[in-house]
Amino acid sequence: MNIQEQIEAYITTLPESKGNEMQTLHQHILQVLPKCKLWFLDGKDDKGKVVSNPNIGYGTQTIKYTNGTIREFYQVGISANTSGISVYIMGIEDKKYLLETYGKKIGKASITGYCIKFKTLKDINMDILEEAILDGIKQTS
Secondary structure, eight states, X not given: OOHHHHHHHHHHHSOHHHHHHHHHHHHHHHHHSTTOOEEEXXXXXXXXXXXXXXXXXXXXXXXXXXXXXXXXXXXXXXEEETTEEEEEETTOSOTTHHHHHHTTTSBSOEEOSSEEEESOGGGBOHHHHHHHHHHHHHHTO
16 A cells, blocks of 8 residues: 555544544645655554554654664654544754744644644634644754
8 A cells, every 4th residue: 555545544444523534634734735745654663563643744854863863754743542633743843832832822732842632623723733834844844
């Protein structure tokens, strides 16, 4: 299966309402970032053990680790979880930036250093989420 097929298969495994929301969010991000590289991480490590929820990723950046190794990774990711949906905006250096910049205007969401988590799309302002995504892409390009 190619990446797009893996993404579609993942979304169809979700409960219908969450799958519909993930599909809507996925399509919205593709409209905002039409030429981005797509990623799909199934949440399993090299040994096949589940270590995280599956993620759909968008864009590409080079991550440099403290031990000197580098790897390519996505800039923005989305994942369904038990309490809703998480949007990961990777590579922002200042861990307070997302909360301080978007926290008061995004709607009903919890925000950590690189994650915006919400129960349902209707709880958040999509224009503000889009702004945060584009901001993160700009910071890591």
